[in-house]
Amino acid sequence: MYKYLHIYQTPKLSGSIDISGAKNSALPAIAATILAKNEPTLTNVPEVADVKTLLKLLKILGASFEFENNTLKIDTSTINNTTAVYEIVKTMRASILVLGPLLTRFGECKVSLPGGCAIGARPVDLHLKALERMGADITIEGGYIHARGKLTGSDIVFDKVTVTGTENILMAAALAKGKTRIINAAKEPEVVQLCEILQNAGVEIEGIGSDEILITGTDGELLDFKTARIIPDRIEAGTYLCAGAITNSQITIKKANPNHLESILIKLNQMGFATEIDNDEITIKPARKIEPVNISTTEYPGFPTDMQAQFMAIATQAEGVSIIEERLFENRFMHVPELNRLGADIRIQGKIATIYGPKELIGADVMATDLRASSALVLAGLIAEGETKVHRIYHLFRGYEKLLEKFRALGAQMELKEEPNP
Ligand SMILES: CC(=O)N[C@H]1[C@@H](OP(=O)(O)OP(=O)(O)OC[C@H]2O[C@@H](n3ccc(=O)[nH]c3=O)[C@H](O)[C@@H]2O)O[C@H](CO)[C@@H](O)[C@@H]1O
Ligand SMILES: C=C(OP(=O)(O)O)C(=O)O
Numbered sequence: 001m002y003k004y005l006h007i008y009q010t011p012k013l014s015g016s017i018d019i020s021g022a023k024n025s026a027l028p029a030i031a032a033t034i035l036a037k038n039e040p041t042l043t044n045v046p047e048v049a050d051v052k053t054l055l056k057l058l059k060i061l062g063a064s065f066e067f068e069n070n071t072l073k074i075d076t077s078t079i080n081n082t083t084a085v086y087e088i089v090k091t092m093r094a095s096i097l098v099l100g101p102l103l104t105r106f107g108e109c110k111v112s113l114p115g116g117c118a119i120g121a122r123p124v125d126l127h128l129k130a131l132e133r134m135g136a137d138i139t140i141e142g143g144y145i146h147a148r149g150k151l152t153g154s155d156i157v158f159d160k161v162t163v164t165g166t167e168n169i170l171m172a173a174a175l176a177k178g179k180t181r182i183i184n185a186a187k188e189p190e191v192v193q194l195c196e197i198l199q200n201a202g203v204e205i206e207g208i209g210s211d212e213i214l215i216t217g218t219d220g221e222l223l224d225f226k227t228a229r230i231i232p233d234r235i236e237a238g239t240y241l242c243a244g245a246i247t248n249s250q251i252t253i254k255k256a257n258p259n260h261l262e263s264i265l266i267k268l269n270q271m272g273f274a275t276e277i278d279n280d281e282i283t284i285k286p287a288r289k290i291e292p293v294n295i296s297t298t299e300y301p302g303f304p305t306d307m308q309a310q311f312m313a314i315a316t317q318a319e320g321v322s323i324i325e326e327r328l329f330e331n332r333f334m335h336v337p338e339l340n341r342l343g344a345d346i347r348i349q350g351k352i353a354t355i356y357g358p359k360e361l362i363g364a365d366v367m368a369t370d371l372r373a374s375s376a377l378v379l380a381g382l383i384a385e386g387e388t389k390v391h392r393i394y395h396l397f398r399g400y401e402k403l404l405e406k407f408r409a410l411g412a413q414m415e416l417k418e419e420p421n422p
Helices: 023-035 049-061 093-106 125-133 163-175 189-200 234-246 258-270 305-315 335-341 371-383 393-398 403-409
Strands: 002-008 016-018 041-043 064-068 071-075 108-112 137-141 144-148 155-157 179-183 204-206 212-216 251-254 275-278 281-284 294-296 321-325 345-349 352-356 365-367 387-391 413-419
Touching: 002 371, 002 393, 016 403, 023 041, 023 049, 023 071, 023 093, 023 163, 023 189, 049 064, 049 071, 049 093, 049 393, 093 108, 093 125, 093 144, 093 163, 125 137, 125 144, 125 155, 125 163, 163 179, 163 189, 163 212, 189 204, 234 251, 234 258, 234 281, 234 305, 234 371, 258 275, 258 281, 305 321, 305 335, 305 352, 305 371, 335 345, 335 365, 335 371, 365 371, 371 387, 371 393, 387 393, 403 413
Parallel strands: 016 251, 155 179, 294 321, 365 387
Antiparallel strands: 002 387, 002 413, 041 071, 064 071, 108 144, 137 144, 179 212, 204 212, 251 281, 275 281, 321 352, 345 352
16 A cells, blocks of 8 residues: 545634754764763754654664664764675665764774765765775775775865755764864755754864864764754744644744845745744734845855756746755656646746746646755645645655644644555
8 A cells, every 4th residue: 555645725824833953963963872871861853754664774784773752872882893785775875974083983883875865966076086085995885885994074065055064064973083174065944953063962063053173082982962953944933834834823932043034034034924933932914915026046045956846846836936946956846747747837948937926726646856946845735726635655754753643733744644555
């Protein structure tokens, strides 16, 4: 049997929901526990498929953990295997995050080379070059990255800003001998949280939140982790705000961090939606007229690629022509043909999507292709006349905790249904 999401048209949403911890912060934070001498505790960890996949990988490596009520207590002192197998890595690219910590702690590891995925080729060449600069000997054998050697601090210049690349080098540098300078580092809030976790565990780090980070390694000494609370998921927060926007409703998200959502809020405001911030709560209000928008995805603090698909769904309802440029991933428009199946008029030319709005959407069968493309289809399904079935829904559960519960709390009508494999 396989599951699909059956969505009934829901003209208006209302009410409020809590935002979960960020998947993209939980993953590096969990990988970093490989560097621990104690048993670290992480709170506000989202119970999503990607987190469970990473924990499965750590268990295969020999770690043990308890994960209950969003609190993770993990013991990595028992790791006795340093091979991240293909069977796990193929289901989650972020498994590459164990490369830096395994190598720096054990001096040797094998990590299956992540292939391309639905949104692009996504090479890891920058991770590998940086580790080589730090003294690693890296070969690719039988589809595996085989890394060996003791790491020493070095100057790393990333040719492109890479989030998991920066995270891998931060973790590798934490136990290396000497100082590592990362130039052109990623500044995403998730990178900042990883720096803070490592700093609280005893690693000297300067330049946190800037594009130049200086890490003084402990020369092999394991770290004493303090309990850390995973930051709110800015992409989940943005997605629910988009649900308010596409249905032109007033809803409130709680336990969010508005500072991490600036570019998203600005674009919602430009589209005519007022937003009100009260500490960690954000309320979105209906627009008198939904205005078209121009968006170009870029690194933080710019507009996130992980919100591109959701804004495209809203743009189908704007009164005029919107332009969305995807600058990070070469294949991140897989939702376009599916939105068009629902009645949207979106045309792609290279990195640019032109969205002709407003168009009345009509329910249909659509196919989820990746995590955020799936969420855009759910948003479109809310306003599509009649019923929409979103297939291959497992993508969504990689990153949205309690998705059905949260949408239902806002008044949406949707259910998970099963049908035999075709
Ligand atoms: C688990 C996690 O945190 N995932 C996020 C992370 O992915 P991820 O860390 O994989 O994305 P990167 O920041 O590395 O990718 C940015 C760009 O650099 C390129 N690149 C990257 C590494 C490399 O070695 N060579 C190379 O060419 C990529 O193909 C892409 O075009 O940041 C992306 C960009 O904000 C987000 O969409 C993902 O949700
Ligand atoms: C692209 C994403 O995740 P990943 O980098 O793990 O594929 C995402 O969270 O939108």
